[in-house]
Amino acid sequence: MDAEAPRAAVSWENGTLAPVDHLRSDRADSPTPGLVEGTEPGAGQKSAMFVRAQSFEDLTAESEELIQREAQLDKPIESAEELEVLVGEKSIEEQHNNDVASENRTKEEDVSSEAWRSHRKHVFVLSEAGKPIYSRYGTEEALSSTMGVMMALVSFVEAEKNIIRSIHADGCKVVFLAKSPLVLVGVSRTCQSDKELLRELQYIYYQIVSLLTLTQLNHIFQHKQNYDLRRLLAGSEYLTDNLLHRLDRDPGLLLSAVTCLPLPSSTRDVVSSSLQAAKAKNLVFSILLAGDRLVTLVRKKDQFLHHIDLNLVFNLVGSSSSFREGEGWTPICLPKFNTAGFFHAHISYLEPASDLCLILVSTDREDFFNMSDCKQRFLERLNKRSAYQSLKEALKCPSYSVEQVGIPELRHFLYKSKSSGLYTSPAYPVVYQTDEEQERLMGLYQDLHSRLHHPTRPLRSLYRCTESENLMAWVTSGFELYLCFSPLGTKALAVSAVTKLLKWIRKEEDRLFILSPLTY
Numbered sequence: 128m129d130a131e132a133p134r135a136a137v138s139w140e141n142g143t144l145a146p147v148d149h150l151r152s153d154r155a156d157s158p159t160p161g162l163v164e165g166t167e168p169g170a171g172q173k174s175a176m177f178v179r180a181q182s183f184e185d186l187t188a189e190s191e192e193l194i195q196r197e198a199q200l201d202k203p204i205e206s207a208e209e210l211e212v213l214v215g216e217k218s219i220e221e222q223h224n225n226d227v228a229s230e231n232r233t234k235e236e237d238v239s240s241e242a243w244r245s246h247r248k249h250v251f252v253l254s255e256a257g258k259p260i261y262s263r264y265g266t267e268e269a270l271s272s273t274m275g276v277m278m279a280l281v282s283f284v285e286a287e288k289n290i291i292r293s294i295h296a297d298g299c300k301v302v303f304l305a306k307s308p309l310v311l312v313g314v315s316r317t318c319q320s321d322k323e324l325l326r327e328l329q330y331i332y333y334q335i336v337s338l339l340t341l342t343q344l345n346h347i348f349q350h351k352q353n354y355d356l357r358r359l360l361a362g363s364e365y366l367t368d369n370l371l372h373r374l375d376r377d378p379g380l381l382l383s384a385v386t387c388l389p390l391p392s393s394t395r396d397v398v399s400s401s402l403q404a405a406k407a408k409n410l411v412f413s414i415l416l417a418g419d420r421l422v423t424l425v426r427k428k429d430q431f432l433h434h435i436d437l438n439l440v441f442n443l444v445g446s447s448s449s450f451r452e453g454e455g456w457t458p459i460c461l462p463k464f465n466t467a468g469f470f471h472a473h474i475s476y477l478e479p480a481s482d483l484c485l486i487l488v489s490t491d492r493e494d495f496f497n498m499s500d501c502k503q504r505f506l507e508r509l510n511k512r513s514a515y516q517s518l519k520e521a522l523k524c525p526s527y528s529v530e531q532v533g534i535p536e537l538r539h540f541l542y543k544s545k546s547s548g549l550y551t552s553p554a555y556p557v558v559y560q561t562d563e564e565q566e567r568l569m570g571l572y573q574d575l576h577s578r579l580h581h582p583t584r585p586l587r588s589l590y591r592c593t594e595s596e597n598l599m600a601w602v603t604s605g606f607e608l609y610l611c612f613s614p615l616g617t618k619a620l621a622v623s624a625v626t627k628l629l630k631w632i633r634k635e636e637d638r639l640f641i642l643s644p645l646t647y
Contacts, residue, residue, distance in 0.1 A: 163603075163604050163605050164545050164546045164604045164605045165546045165605070166605060167544050167545070167546065167603075167605030167606040168542075168544065168606070168629055168632040168633040168636050169542070169544030169547055169549055169551070169606075169632065169636050169639065169640040169642075170544050170546040170547055170605070170642075171544075171546060171547040171640075171641070171642055171643070171644060176424055176426065176431065176432060176547070176548060176641070176644045236264050236265050237265075237269075238264075238265040238266075238269045238270055238273075243264055243265055246263075246264055247315065247316045247317055248263075248313065248314070248315045248316070248317060248371075248375075249262070249263055249264060249313070249314040249315075250262070250263040250311070250312070250313050250314075250327075250328070250331060250371060251263075251270070251273075251274055251277065251311070251312040251313075251314075252309060252310075252311050252312075252331065252335065253274040253277065253278060253309070253310050253312075254308060254309060254310070254348065254352075254353070254354070254356060255278070255307060255308050255309070255310060255348070255352070256278075256348075256352045256353040257274060257275045257277075257278035257279075258271075258274075258353055258354070258355055258356070259271050259274045259357075260309070260335075260356045260357060260360065261331075261335075261357075261360070261364065261367055263367075263368070263371055267357065274312075277303075277310070277312050278310060280294075280303075281303060281305060281310055290305070291303050292321065293321045298316060299314065299315070299316055300313075300314070300315045300316075300319075300321060300324060301313070301314050302314075302315070302321050302324040302325055302328065304325055304328040304329065304332065306332050307345075308344060308345060308347075308348035309332065309335065309344070311328040311331055311332055312328075313325075313327065313328050317570065317573075318570065318573070318574045318577075319573050319574070319577060320577035320581070322577065322580065322581075322582055323573060323576065323577050327371075327374050330370060330374060330380065330435070330438075331367060331370065331371070333435055333439060333462045333463070334366060334367055334370050334439060334442070335360070335367075336460060336462040336466055337436075337439050337443075337459060337460045337461070337462055338359075338360065338363055338366070338460070339359060339360075339460070340460045340466060340467055340468060340469060341460075341462070341466035341467065342466065342467040342468070344356075347359075365446055365447075366442060366443065366446050369442055369445065369446040370439075370442045373438075373442060373445075375566055375569065376562075376565060376566060376569060377419070378541050378550065378552055378569070378572065379419075379434075379438060379441075379550060380438060381569070381572060381573060381576055382541065382543045382550050382576075382607060383434050383435070383548075384434055384543045384548050384549055384550040385420075385421050385434060385437055385438065385441070385548070385549060385550070386419075386420055386421065386549065386550050386551060386552065387420060387421050387422070387549055387551070387639060387640055387641055388417040388420040388421065388422050388521060388522075388525055389521065389524075389525070389526065389527055389638050389639055390422065390517075390518075390521050390638060391517070391521075391637075391638060392637035392638065392642070394514055394517040394518065394521070395422070395423060395641065396643075397509075397512050397514040397517075398415065398422060398423050398509065398514055398518065399423040399425060399641075399644075399645045400645065401505055401508040401509045401512065401514065402415060402423060402425045402505055402645075403425045403645045403646075403647060404504070404505075404508055405501040405502070405504040405505035405508065406501065406647045407489070407494070407497045407498065407500075407501050408497075409489045409490045409491040409494050409497070410427070410487060410488070410489055410494075410497075410498070410501060410647070411426065411427045411430055411470065411488050411489065411490060412424065412425070412426050412427070412430070412432055412486070412487075412488040413425040413426075413485070413486075413487055413488075413501075413505075414437070414440065414485070414486040414487075414488070415483065415484070415485055415486075416441065416444060416482075416483070416484045416485075416486065417482050417483055417484075417518075417521075417522055417525060418445075418482040418525060419441060419445060420525060421437075421549075421641070422483070422518070423641060423644075423645075424437075424641070424644060425644070425645045425646065425647065426644070426646055426647070427646065427647050428646040428647060432461070432464070433461070433463035433464060434548050435462070435463045436461040436462065436463045436464055439459075439461070439462075440459070440472070440486060443457075443459065443474075444474060444484050444486065450474045450475065450476060450484065451476050451479050452479075453475070454473060454474075454475040454495075454499055454502075455472075455473070455474040455475060456471065456472070456473055456474075456495045456498075457471070457472055457474065458470070458471055458472075458492070459471070459472050459488075461488075469492075470488050470489065470490060471488070471489050471490075471491065471492050471494060471495075472486055472487065472488050472489075473485075473486070473487040473488075473489070473494075473495060473498035473499065473501075473502070474486050475502060477506065477515075481519075481522070482522055482525075483518060483522070485502055485505070487501055487502065526553060526554040527553050527554065528553055528554055528556075529553040529554075529556060531553070531631075532553070532627070532628060532631050533627070533631070534624045534627055534628065536612045536613050536615065536616040536620055536624070537610060537611070537612055537624055537628070538556050538558065538559070538596065538611045538612060538613060539552065539553060539555065539556060539559065539568065539610075539611040540552060540553065540608065540609060540610045540611065540628065541572060541607075541608070541609040542606060542607070542608050542609075542628070542632055543606060543607040543608075544605070544606055544640065545604070545605055545606055545607070546605065547640060547641070547642075549640050549641065551632065551639045551640070555568075568596075568611065571591075571593070571596075571598055571611070572598075572609050575589055575591065575598060575600040575609055576600070576609070578600075579600055579602050579607070580602075586600075586602075587601065587602060587603070588600065588601040588602070589601075590618050590621060592614070593614070594614065595614060596611050596612060596613065596614055597611075597612045597613070597614055597616045597617075597618075597621065598610065598611050598612070599612070599618075599621040599622075599625070601625060608625065608628070608629075610624065610625070610628070612624070
């Protein structure tokens, strides 16, 4: 009888069984065979929706508006007032809403207090001249000296022809992101990795760019290096505040994906085709949202929306109640599509008391009435085909319970289809009903995500036990899966649950995902 081959020495490291030599990238073997991208449950049958294709200029090459804007940007900037004109015109209604939002912002804290220091995560944005632009907690004025020190650190390291990435000290991480002409700094006492914190700073950067465009940002600081950007961003702090709140709570921002409203495929097809029929010459994207869930998205052929841009649209709509009062018309830059120009978005709710919000994105700033007409044609077609009532019924139950899956010990899960860029998860069970418990669970998911996507030692799967729950994570070329079980569950149960869950998602994929996205 042949002798058994010697096994590689292993050690228990951070809750994972890891080879000592650390040479294999798949240090934790997948519990079952993986599924390749494009065949996983929830994979689009035609094409993906969230991939960047042609640029903004390709859409507007013949537009007089773009030609005029480029001519204006090429001219020297004479005054601070002209800088504000460059940002783009804001409606009186939008300015009023921003003023109200600014007044209602959470009362600023004393930056010398223990309460301010005790926050688990701070975010600071400053210019390369050290001018404060944004702080999550406390006033920018009170933190000007602190931000000056941050900029001094960045400049000192750059003088040595190097780049400062992060500082780790006393259980605290300080992460730097230099995106000229801005510098973003995150200070965290959470278990998130540098990479995760950097991803969140990227989102904040894109949020600022979506308001101004990178071209205008560069022109502003080329003209006046110590310009106070808060003059242009005044009243928009609530957008950044809300985005940071969502980064702590929204799995979509963690997974780089969006979730759909569970809907019978026949109803979703009618809604999508009705939106497809209500098209216009300059219409690029038609998006129907139900709260923080996507109902459908119809795009111009060969034009793809990046998930970051869509999440910024989600944040814009979810941050303000003013869009319920009528039809909104606002400039918006989609930074992952193009950082140099504005689209113009027609934003309106189908009914004032409804969560159904329609966003029509056009390349023409004078297209408001055309977009308004598109909305009316969409509603007429929707009512004729009796799909509107089905949508309203679906809104009464915008999620599903984990009990429907039929796995007794399973409490919650996140599943992302990589090829479609969509994810699904059930409603939080009773044990995670409070905000604190939901944030704690999200923190656990963030920790699993960090370990799976470690820049130098990534994992394929991971099983972790805590006092309150057991967790499992698994990533393949086709999907990512995060599961939360009761603490009485076992690893064997978790492994068997994966197969059952994937079968259930496959069975329900028509209802949970957009499998056949339409184009104009």
